[in-house]
Amino acid sequence: MPEHQRGEQNVQQQNCGLNRPEVEDFLYLEADHLDQWALDEWLGLWSESGELSYQVAPTGEDDPGSLESSSTMFLISDNRYRLEQRIVRMKKNSFHAEYVRSRTRHMYGHVRIIHQDARQAGVQFNASVYRTKGSETVIYPSLVRATLARTPGGLRLVKKRVELDLYCLATMGALTILL
Amino acid sequence: MDKCYKSRFLNINPAEKTFLVHRDAYRDPEVFALEQKKVLHKSWIALAHEAEIAKPGDFITRTVVGKDLVLNRDRNGVVRGFYNSCRHRGAAVCRDRGGNSKSFVCPYHGWVYRDDGVLVSTGSPEADAAFPDGFCDGRTTLLSVPNLQQYAGFYFVNFDPDAQSLESFLGGAADCLQMISEHSAVGMEVISGVHEYEINANYKLLCENSYDGYHLSSVHASYVEYLVETMKGSGMELKPVGAARSFGHGHACFEIAIKAGRAVAQWIPSMGEKVREEVEAKREEVIARVGEERGNVICDTHRNMVIFPNSVINDQQSVLVRSIVPTAYNRMMVRAWTLGPIDESDTLREIRLDNMLSFLGPGGFATPDDVAMLELCQRAYEATDVEWNDFSKGFSAEEITREGAEADLYDELQMRAYWLEWDRMMNA
Incomplete structure (x- = not known):
């Protein structure tokens, strides 16, 4: 079983006391940072301890949930270092692909807590991200699997994995926004 | 080339050391229609790697230069390239991106093609009986692409019946x-x-x-x-x-x-x-x-x-x-x-x-x-x-x-x- 699904089978023994409204509040803040292009603030929502993972699985796959970035070519698979470097790059004037930045609207729904232990919780939600560039708007529908950790500073992202429903990246083919 | 060369698309001046390309080559829909015929359909186009069709029965579907194709390895190990279209009404005989199959079945009237492209059934014995004798005995096949060749494991297609060999094209x-x-x-x-x-x-x-x-x-x-x-x-x-x-x-x-x-x-x-x-x-x-x-x-x-x-x-x-x-x-x-x-x-x-x-x-x-x-x-x-x-x-x-x-x-x-x-x- 892929690592990101493993926790779903766990029997809940102890948990970190997360409930859905709390998760939703966190996710809405996360979405808001992205829509505002508040990239440093968004990065600040990630856990500072341990390894983190931000991934977008490849399009056109029948069962994206079964894929691992170690053996499949993903669209994005960032660890902490590369995610930080991605943000560095996204803020530069030489980030030509978003020289006129896309406007985005992240819509999250069907938020569920799949499992939780004493430290962290696995959550799953549907996302529709609207992206407007020039006169065109496209939608990225997806299932997102995330891991949230309870830390002294509040909830933090440990993993965010986006599984797009798209057959391919058609209009606006370059994925230069954060999903 | 010592002299100037000028065509609709190129303007080359060796003395001035200039080499110009006309933007109509990128922006004119009529030029695009013409280059499909004269360039894209007369050149070798990379299609796949042999590893994608390693075992008998393996197939993939691909679109290249405007053509929908099926590439497969038949039960005898022969690699074949077909147009993805039934000879009856034309529907695609293969709707998956890839897989392994001994036959391709048209979803419209149920024509069945063996993995070597030969039609073996028109849907039922009754339907077979209504077609001319021998219709399903090898005389009807999926249409093969004109040229399919590989070099170092890379398969290429060429839609020009008079194409030179892939190896001489690659140089x-x-x-x-x-x-x-x-x-x-x-x-x-x-x-x-x-x-x-x-x-x-x-x-x-x-x-x-x-x-x-x-x-x-x-x-x-x-x-x-x-x-x-x-x-x-x-x-x-x-x-x-x-x-x-x-x-x-x-x-x-x-x-x-x-x-x-x-x-x-x-x-x-x-x-x-x-x-x-x-x-x-x-x-x-x-x-x-x-x-x-x-x-x-x-x-x-x-x-x-x-x-x-x-x-x-x-x-x-x-x-x-x-x-x-x-x-x-x-x-x-x-x-x-x-x-x-x-x-x-x-x-x-x-x-x-x-x-x-x-x-x-x-x-x-x-x-x-x-x-x-x-x-x-x-x-x-x-x-x-x-x-x-x-x-x-x-x-x-x-x-x-x-x-x-x-x-x-x-x-x-x-x-x-x-x-x-x-x-x-x-x-x-």
């Missing part, structure tokens, strides 16, 4: 494919996961961009800064050095030695100390097998190659094949897939993918900026009255007639080679 480009096949003693495989994305630009703009050394320091400034950052404190330097090379028939590449890291086989600090030994062992394996000189070229240099007119094969952080499907004069679909050695360890495979994703692909640190440039160019071709693009950088007239011409990495020899072949075919 000097063949060795670049051969070198890829030498990454492993036991062969290469196609790694799961495909990047498929559209670009609003003429397909030739992506070909030009794929082996354009000149744009690295401007468009990819932020990627180069990232690479420099990963090398901090290691004592290593980026130092790209290399050359552009033309192979004849419009094919060309640039070969560049840059410390960007390769699973076959160049270790860089961002891969981590843990794998250093393994990457270096792989390097020794390659050198022991193919010799030191060739082994060093394989392990230390990136080759970005365009096989005229639309197959981009980049041998870099990983082997990335970009099959470009031109869908309109100002639009293309890119299907990018990657190859690795069959016998690659899980660790090196992970490093290969990780290293490649940092640079390439629609979510990488480089490709999106390229896409942005191509779309800016296309927009201007259509929305301004400027007529000519300039390809004069490093131009000397003698390169036109010289077999295997070489130039500085940052010159535009490779694109001129492309345009000369394109112009020749358009005027044929």
Whole structure:
């Protein structure tokens, strides 16, 4: 079983006391940072301890949930270092692909807590991200699997994995926004 | 070529050292219709790698240059290419992207084709009886593509019945494919996961961009800064050095030695100390097998190659094949897939993918900026009255007639080679 699904089978023994409204509040803040292009603030929502993972699985796959970035070519698979470097790059004037930045609207729904232990919780939600560039708007529908950790500073992202429903990246083919 | 040359598309002046290409080649829908017939349907187009159809019954469906195809290996091991259309009413006989099957069944009236393309049933014994005698005994088959050939494991199609052989078409480009096949003693495989994305630009703009050394320091400034950052404190330097090379028939590449890291086989600090030994062992394996000189070229240099007119094969952080499907004069679909050695360890495979994703692909640190440039160019071709693009950088007239011409990495020899072949075919 892929690592990101493993926790779903766990029997809940102890948990970190997360409930859905709390998760939703966190996710809405996360979405808001992205829509505002508040990239440093968004990065600040990630856990500072341990390894983190931000991934977008490849399009056109029948069962994206079964894929691992170690053996499949993903669209994005960032660890902490590369995610930080991605943000560095996204803020530069030489980030030509978003020289006129896309406007985005992240819509999250069907938020569920799949499992939780004493430290962290696995959550799953549907996302529709609207992206407007020039006169065109496209939608990225997806299932997102995330891991949230309870830390002294509040909830933090440990993993965010986006599984797009798209057959391919058609209009606006370059994925230069954060999903 | 000493004299000036002028066609509808090219304006070459050897004395002035100028080489210009008319923008109608990118912006005129009628030119696109004409080049489909004269260039795209008369050239060898990269279709797949043999690893995708390794076992009898394996099949894949692909669209190339506007044609829907099925490629399979039949029960006797013969590799076949068919148009994906039933001979009855025309519906696609295969709707999956790939799989393994002994037959193809048309969903409309149930015609069944064996994996060698022969029709064996029209849906039922009653239906068979209503067709002429022998209808299902070999006289009806799926239509095969006119030409299907492979070189070093890469399958190509050509829709021109009079096409020259693939090997003679490839010329000097063949060795670049051969070198890829030498990454492993036991062969290469196609790694799961495909990047498929559209670009609003003429397909030739992506070909030009794929082996354009000149744009690295401007468009990819932020990627180069990232690479420099990963090398901090290691004592290593980026130092790209290399050359552009033309192979004849419009094919060309640039070969560049840059410390960007390769699973076959160049270790860089961002891969981590843990794998250093393994990457270096792989390097020794390659050198022991193919010799030191060739082994060093394989392990230390990136080759970005365009096989005229639309197959981009980049041998870099990983082997990335970009099959470009031109869908309109100002639009293309890119299907990018990657190859690795069959016998690659899980660790090196992970490093290969990780290293490649940092640079390439629609979510990488480089490709999106390229896409942005191509779309800016296309927009201007259509929305301004400027007529000519300039390809004069490093131009000397003698390169036109010289077999295997070489130039500085940052010159535009490779694109001129492309345009000369394109112009020749358009005027044929």
